Amino acid sequence: MTSPTLRFDGKVVVITGAGGGLGRVYAKFFASSGASVVVNDLGKAPADNTEGTTQLAADVVVDEIRRQGGTAVANYDTVENGDRIVQCAVENFGRLDVLINNAGILRDRGFSRMSDADWDAVLRVHVYGAYKTTQAAWKVFRKQKYGRIIMTSSAAGVYGNVGQANYGAAKLALVGFSNTLAKEGAKYNIYCNTIAPFAASKMTESVMPPELLKLLKPELVAPVVGFLTHESCQENGGLFEVAGGYVAKVRWERSQGHVFKTDDSFTPAAVHAQWKAVTDFSQSNFPETITEVDWIQQLERSKHLTTNAAGEPLRFDGKVVIVTGAGAGIGRAYALHFARLGASLVINDLGRTPDNRFSADVVVEEVRALGAKAVADRHSVEDGQEIVKTALGAFGRVDVLINNAGILRDRSFARMTDKEWELVYQVHLRGTYKTTQAVWPVFTKQKSGHIVNTCSAVGLYGNFGQANYSAAKAGILGLSNTLALEGARHNIKVNTIAPNAGTAMTATIMPPEMVEALKPDYVAPLVAYLSHDACPATGDVFEVGSGWVAQVRRQRAAGKFFDVASGEAFTPETVQAQWETAITRFDPRSAVYCRSAPDSLKSIVQAATMARRQNAARGTKQNAAITGKAVDVVSIRNRKYPDVPYEITTRDVCLYALGIGATHRDLHLVYEHDENFGVFPLFPVLFSFADSHTLTDLPNYKPHMVVHGEQFVEVLKPLPIEGKLTLRSAHLDVQDKVSGATEVGAQTAYDANDEPVTYTESTTFHRRSGGFSKHPDFKPPPPAQRHPDAVAANVPPKRQPDAVVRTLIPEDQAALYRLSGDYNPLHLDPTVAQLAGFNKPILHGLCTMGFACMQIMRTFGGNQVNFLKNVKTRFSGHVFPGETLETHMWLEEGNKVIFQTRTVERDTWVLKASALKLAVEPTMPSNTPSKL
């Protein structure tokens, strides 16, 4: 097990709702990773049975953290006063780096029985609370140009869940909110991501086998949050499903769609005729912003088409349609379209025309002029029941509800006022809830109904200056997801559109060709089709404008299941390692599509089950190796290999020196005409690549799983700058290390007089080749004959190091170093690196060792090429080219320098248990050890 590298020392983290569940686990995780934590919770802890007192939940968590040596303070404010929570962080710790919006409540109820109080309570805490807390944090983050935010969503929002219309709306609103924050925050180094975790509940009990159910622990969400909020993580605006050790990214997939001719033949019947094309995902794309559609080009394409083909007309004779916000723009276009198709209309709008008439009255006249029936309604959508009453009063029934009313209050998030946030929420999301709830009993009673809700590309992808709007619009989609599920058994169909249409407002800022491209009339045929019995869709989302109609849906990456029960490590570091190769890797062959929260959970169970099966198969394979032929260490040791000739050239000497960090200033290493020119004494490590004997017969052998474990080099005579040598190699040892196997090879280089010049011992670590010593026929071999300095523990003394030196490894170093002989693709080829479990190619271990020894030569070796007697190192962690190495050195008795090296960026020790014996009297470093 490697030690944690993704730490939060010096960082301040606020976690809302941290008195229990997920929040408590996050709080403890961050505190144990070095952060100072604000534990926010307004609730009480469960009664303390022993003393009969009830403590506040936040206090209990703070006590737990402090007992374990961590730093935390409690805060008891409601998230609706989020500014006070942020203030608490700043007052106590002077800053804030990470905000985890976790607080939430549930008021689950079937939609027909949901009260306004149920709705308001849930939306207030989840959405308004997250808005208030985030806005306060935003000010701090922007000023310091750094911040990490997590929003907590749910599959109930992403896909919908019966009984959770309020919760689903709130949870998807947070995804929309996060999308805009990610875009607005990027230039300030403020990143915002959303997780959709599963908690154990009645629903999970019904679909999960008990042994997996046990895994739905809050502890199995924290590693993902830990990685996403670390400063090294570059993910921004992502949505991730997380449950029981499973993690996968979710993104939008959009069908190519269909372009219709925008003439009179663009009707619901024409849409019906092309429905297969609209919903065909075989040539899909994956949009991330609102700007990815060229509307004018779509219209151009449309103009060159012939008249749309259509079957029987799809009409609405005898049907009653309510259109909210129908006094102008897109709502008016819908109304007129429905009127032409025979519907009776309720024209809802509370606005007025420039000549001060009620706009609803004007549109009613227009509808009547088309020969259809219409009544005006001037209520706010927040009084949705009144609108439905108008419909029932005038026509005695309702068949279709088009939730279209909306307003804009655009402003950058930093300057957005509470009033602007609230107003947009009230009209769009709460208004849609109110009208829908009013019509719901009518639809359930008549066992039929169509609802078309209005989202926006801004709600799907986020957009600058529209945090309020993107949250409200995404919330509408979240509401629709659940309504579609709940409505199914009553034959109520609910779909959502993201229209792009010009309105009176946009006409003032758009060029005329854009206004033409985005005519509201080009949206109306889809809306009418979605409202017709002929349309099979429910719970779907469509983008529409300028004659083009396409469907969007959520696509999930196959993801990664960390099999914690079988001992697989699940930490921010292992999440990081799997981030690009599995968690965010989308492959059409393994993509997952879900239609509801239980659906999502089932697919996670499937992924986990499959991963477990594969792990078990791997284990069986390993067992097969264990039960197959036993590894015979004695016979491996007895293997004989022929002598191999080796020629040193000055060109190789210079190239090697450049590969381990020598520069044009080190003429004695890189310029053969320099009077002190010599071979850097680590050069013998290259001999192994001319004469190596990898043990391919170890169980489960895979070349890409081999890493360099340890290296020892002893110089017996100065190496010639040119000349011929003979190499003799042997296997010294093979050991079972459970997680892998180590193989130690020894090699001596002889000169023309057959006198030994150098001696090396190289340990290769074969990952996943362990366990073979359990084979019934395995015979423990006698101890190996090792050089004592090659196996020394080399524990650094307790005092401060005598020298600490930093050096940057250039990005291209592995590409240069390999030319000296180690052509292992692990160091250059991203695909091989991924196969080996690294998210990018890693540096050669011997290159790291060379850099460290170069620093020791410069520090204690008088910068002389003959400075080394012997050196041993252990490669305790990998290095990525581009990282900074920091070598700590302690000069000890016997001219021995104990050293260890870490990467500064990941704060990971990469060389440990290392020592170098000097062949010269040590020089003292000119720099006193710096406390870096």
Ligand SMILES: CCCCCCC[C@@H](O)CC(=O)SCCNC(=O)CCNC(=O)[C@H](O)C(C)(C)COP(=O)(O)OP(=O)(O)OC[C@H]1O[C@@H](n2cnc3c(N)ncnc32)[C@H](O)[C@@H]1OP(=O)(O)O
């Ligand atoms: C001919 C020469 C050429 C060699 C071929 C190489 C070709 C090159 O191109 C390849 C490279 O350069 S790879 C780059 C350099 N190497 C690395 O990056 C490896 C870094 N180290 C690791 O990842 C882990 O320490 C790892 C994976 C090595 C071990 O991690 P874990 O599995 O977590 O092990 P852990 O639980 O810490 O310990 C288990 C037992 O293994 C021993 N051990 C640990 N690290 C070791 C290491 N680096 N070398 C040798 N033994 C090591 C532990 O002591 C422990 O043993 P025991 O149980 O007996 O105490």
